Amino acid sequence: MNNIKVNDELLKELLGLAKVEEFEIGGRKYTSKNIFSVKEPTPVVLNVSTLTSLVDYIEANKDKLDLDTLIVQVEGPTQVRILSNLIGEFKQRDEYIRAEPRLPDYADMFNRAWAKDKFIPLLQSMFLPNPHQELLLKTLATVRVEGSADIKDDGITQTVSVHTGASRVDGAEIPNPLELIPYCTFPDVDQPKRLFTFRLKEDSSCLLFEADGGAWQQVAALSVKDFLNKELNEERKLNVTVIA
Numbered sequence: 431m432n433n434i435k436v437n438d439e440l441l442k443e444l445l446g447l448a449k450v451e452e453f454e455i456g457g458r459k460y461t462s463k464n465i466f467s468v469k470e471p472t473p474v475v476l477n478v479s480t481l482t483s484l485v486d487y488i489e490a491n492k493d494k495l496d497l498d499t500l501i502v503q504v505e506g507p508t509q510v511r512i513l514s515n516l517i518g519e520f521k522q523r524d525e526y527i528r529a530e531p532r533l534p535d536y537a538d539m540f541n542r543a544w545a546k547d548k549f550i551p552l553l554q555s556m557f558l559p560n561p562h563q564e565l566l567l568k569t570l571a572t573v574r575v576e577g578s579a580d581i582k583d584d585g586i587t588q589t590v591s592v593h594t595g596a597s598r599v600d601g602a603e604i605p606n607p608l609e610l611i612p613y614c615t616f617p618d619v620d621q622p623k624r625l626f627t628f629r630l631k632e633d634s635s636c637l638l639f640e641a642d643g644g645a646w647q648q649v650a651a652l653s654v655k656d657f658l659n660k661e662l663n664e665e666r667k668l669n670v671t672v673i674a
Contacts, residue, residue, distance in 0.1 A: 470518040476527040481618040504674035507615040507650030549636040558611040607641040615650040
């Protein structure tokens with residue numbers, strides 16, 4: 431190993447660079463360098479996909495947690511975290527387990543045009559059956575946009591006239607907004623009903639727009655909170671704080 435000699439002046443200069451000075455300007459305190467606090471180590475977060483798994487974790491309590499101080503935070507319809515109370519000099523919270531459901535990818539489902547033959551399977555696989563879903567599927571199954579087909583749209587109801595025979599024309603009304611039920615929260619609770627506006631274009635392509643301003647998220651989050659309160663506190667008497 432090579433020995434590196436540093437003269438006294440250079441050593442003092444290096445030590446001076448490392449020194450953090452505190453001073454005051456205009457009544458405010460400042461330091462000469464960025465400094466970072468040394469915080470308590472945090473646990474590795476467990477990840478699960480159902481609320482039942484989260485309840486089982488708390489009930490089993492293999493990590494010997496103080497259940498009376500736990501906070502179950504429902505961050506929204508798709509995330510729940512189990513947190514500690516404030517700990518350490520810097521008032522941290524440990525996170526022990528996080529639940530996030532496995533849901534269909536709706537990123538491209540809404541606000542874009544889909545060919546009818548692709549839209550129908552999506553409507554069947556990504557939404558729970560209900561009267562409006564069945565009505566929409568039935569209407570789309572009989573629509574054939576031809577030269578003599580007619581679509582009347584007043585912004586509230588679309589009337590689609592389709593040829594079903596040589597001389598017969600049926601008028602099928604599509605009400606708006608539609609009440610549909612996509613899979614959008616944990617499987618342990620009821621999926622919330624949501625409002626959508628449907629549009630059928632002249633080339634038979636389909637568009638679905640969200641029409642409830644995101645109100646469903648609050649409904650779903652409260653359903654998750656109610657489920658956890660019932661399972662943890664009413665059924666198991668664990669006295670855990672649940673917030674949403």
